[in-house]
Amino acid sequence: MKSKSRPIHLLAWAAGLACALSLNAGVRANDAPAEAAKPLVAKPAVAPASGSLVPAKPKPAGAAPDARGAAEPAKAATAALGEAKPAKAAPQSDEALKKMLTERLAGSGDLILKTSDATPKQAEASPAKPSKRAARVDAADLAAAHRAAQATEHLPHWAYGGAGAPEKWSTLDPAFSTCASGKHQSPIDIRDGIKVGLDPVVFDYQPSGFRVVDNGHTIQVNVGLGNAIEVLGRRYDLVQFHFHRPSEERVNGRQTDMVAHLVHKDLEGHLAVVAVLLTRGSPQPVVQTVWNNLPLERNEELSASVPIDLIKLLPEERRYFTYMGSLTTPPCSEGVLWMVMKTPVQISPEQIAIFSRLYPMNARPVQALNARLIKESN
Numbered sequence: 001m002k003s004k005s006r007p008i009h010l011l012a013w014a015a016g017l018a019c020a021l022s023l024n025a026g027v028r029a030n031d032a033p034a035e036a037a038k039p040l041v042a043k044p045a046v047a048p049a050s051g052s053l054v055p056a057k058p059k060p061a062g063a064a065p066d067a068r069g070a071a072e073p074a075k076a077a078t079a080a081l082g083e084a085k086p087a088k089a090a091p092q093s094d095e096a097l098k099k100m101l102t103e104r105l106a107g108s109g110d111l112i113l114k115t116s117d118a119t120p121k122q123a124e125a126s127p128a129k130p131s132k133r134a135a136r137v138d139a140a141d142l143a144a145a146h147r148a149a150q151a152t153e154h155l156p157h158w159a160y161g162g163a164g165a166p167e168k169w170s171t172l173d174p175a176f177s178t179c180a181s182g183k184h185q186s187p188i189d190i191r192d193g194i195k196v197g198l199d200p201v202v203f204d205y206q207p208s209g210f211r212v213v214d215n216g217h218t219i220q221v222n223v224g225l226g227n228a229i230e231v232l233g234r235r236y237d238l239v240q241f242h243f244h245r246p247s248e249e250r251v252n253g254r255q256t257d258m259v260a261h262l263v264h265k266d267l268e269g270h271l272a273v274v275a276v277l278l279t280r281g282s283p284q285p286v287v288q289t290v291w292n293n294l295p296l297e298r299n300e301e302l303s304a305s306v307p308i309d310l311i312k313l314l315p316e317e318r319r320y321f322t323y324m325g326s327l328t329t330p331p332c333s334e335g336v337l338w339m340v341m342k343t344p345v346q347i348s349p350e351q352i353a354i355f356s357r358l359y360p361m362n363a364r365p366v367q368a369l370n371a372r373l374i375k376e377s378n
Helices: 002-031 034-041 071-080 094-108 120-125 132-154 166-172 285-292 349-358
Strands: 194-196 202-204 210-214 219-223 228-231 234-244 258-265 271-280 320-326 334-341 345-347 375-377
Touching: 228 271, 234 271, 285 349
Parallel strands: 194 375, 271 334, 271 345
Antiparallel strands: 202 228, 210 219, 219 234, 228 234, 234 258, 258 271, 320 334, 320 375
16 A cells, blocks of 8 residues: 555645745745845856956945946846846746846856956957047147148248338237337438447458358358457357348438348347448459359258358448447347448449349338437547
């Protein structure tokens, strides 16, 4: 009898156990709070490069997504833990329920790594990208530079006529404002000078190398070291000399055909200009040496193969007028000591014609004297 009844008892026992498990699984699936399932998710994460672990922190319902981009894993974990609406799945066994939860939680990434602990492979796969802000700044800088370049290109170039004429110099650039506002501007009409015993200008000029450039305003000659003047107890080194046609200076209202301006500077930056008036006559050897070395292209400096001796550009009689003035070209800086030789030097008509082909007129009009004192050698 025992051998016949054992299968019946086993079947009954199995049926009862299945019902109990089904009821238990149903209760847990439908009624258990989220915290009841918490022990099931406490599994370790994959170790990061630094070896540190960050345990999972289930988010409460309605919490904001993690700033490191873990919003989707958190959402999946929340659904798996029953923080969403109660599940209405069919009753399952304990083992089946455990297996389901384990698989879902494993895919949810509920245990996450620190963002700063990326492995070397991750770093290689995700190379650093340039900052968008830096890219915007670079683009802004380039745009500003482009606008500045365009503004410079369209800025009227100062000249002796047209849009860049002398009466408009002060409006072309704020740095040129002194051209209009200055009270000691050059050139001037030299009149009513006080005749006094002026100290002679001591010219310490030596034969030296030189370079010629057509700078778009005049022919300029840059002279080598070793040339200087001494006047009023100061020594000024010669920097360059250039030409104007006709002469910018007037003496008792009269201009000459041309003038050479020899620009000097002392160690403190003070300027002293010697003006040599040039009038039609015989050829001038220094001027001819300069013309022989004119560059073929504008703004290209040509080094001469022969020296120049500027003593030969000066008149033998070296009495002079003197006054305080300015540069005669922008920015029209003031505080310049002027010495205008009283005796002109001759230059040939052919030499005048050569300069006239390049610059028919490059003289600034005379400026107001404004009660300045003019002295002249007696």
